[in-house]
Amino acid sequence: MSTDIRIGPDEIARCAWVGDDPEYRRYHDEEWGTPLHGDRALFEKMSLEGFQAGLSWITILRKRPRFREVFAGFEPEAVAQFGDADVERLMTDAGIIRNRAKILATISNARLVTDMAPGELDEFMWSFAPAAPRRPRSLAEVPATTPESDAMSKALRGRGFRFVGSTTMYALMQSAGMVDDHVEECWRTAH
Template sequence: MSKTIHFPDRKKRCTWSASAPEFLKYHDEEWGFPVGDDYRLFEKLSLEGFQSGLSWRTILAKRENFRKAFHQFDFNKVAKFTQKDVTRLLKDEGIIRHKGKIEAVINNAKMAQEIVRTHGSLAAYIWSFEPDKKDLATPQTASTSAASIALSKALKKQGWKFVGPTTVYAFMQAMGLINDHAVGCIIRSKVEAKRRSFKKP
């Protein structure tokens, strides 16, 4: 299967961006562009955890509900959640009502705070795992990498949950630690330009 497809505007994009109407905007404006904001990085790690066993379309459709439920993924606020909040979230039909995943986000919020205390910011820590270009596979041919395995192990060692190598690889793709847009995709060069001008935390 080709990794790119022509759209009505005659531009080539990653084939997956045509698989659902809401994917096009996400593909063109978010996926792969480098992110240095702690809360956005925490949000994406959390949502990737929720996606485990599900489709990204399901999560994307509920993303605004997740943001509201978890205070815009401000981990300083989420870290204060109690069992009462877990019970509340299990009744929230706007999100994925999975007790283990909900509790993982609260747990991981506390772990994120610890990273900020020891490394200055979550972003600085995450970006320290950015892989070298020579270690990257051909775009969209891998589901894990040496870097995603290393970050996954490091996070798990600190006590994070739902951060397996595949989950972390998808996170790294989305947050711009790698440019995994297909060769020939109109967005690939835009992402590369943003990566060049991006100041690593």
């Protein structure tokens, strides 16, 4: 077994980045690399990936229930209505990442999503999924960015979205199943 794989306490081979955290295992097994569609779901992914910038993903996963609670389930129409009082409320909530720039970006991004037609965000984001996905043999083959994530980032920034850099968008592409970076020996490659 390669160092790119870790055998969990349940004796299942997973991508090594999962480690021993039960929530990370659940996320890896049930979400990461699974195709995700829907404007609300993709807005949530975009928002959480933006909050993750500079932090570990497990931090976001642990805080995700509270994020969902205080950001109205990431319903773009509701978040788009947030004002100054909401920003201040969020800045005092220790259950989330209290970064004013990221909070303001999430609200601004929600407003941009509400300006789109229903289903447009989903169609737009999925248009950047690579036509010929590849399976990495090792974690060393998993990139931080790709030409597709560069293009997605540039297009989103061109529309006014914030906290959507190429590395962040590639993480979203992995998380939302636009690419599947489970390494060859991971149990998920058979599903």
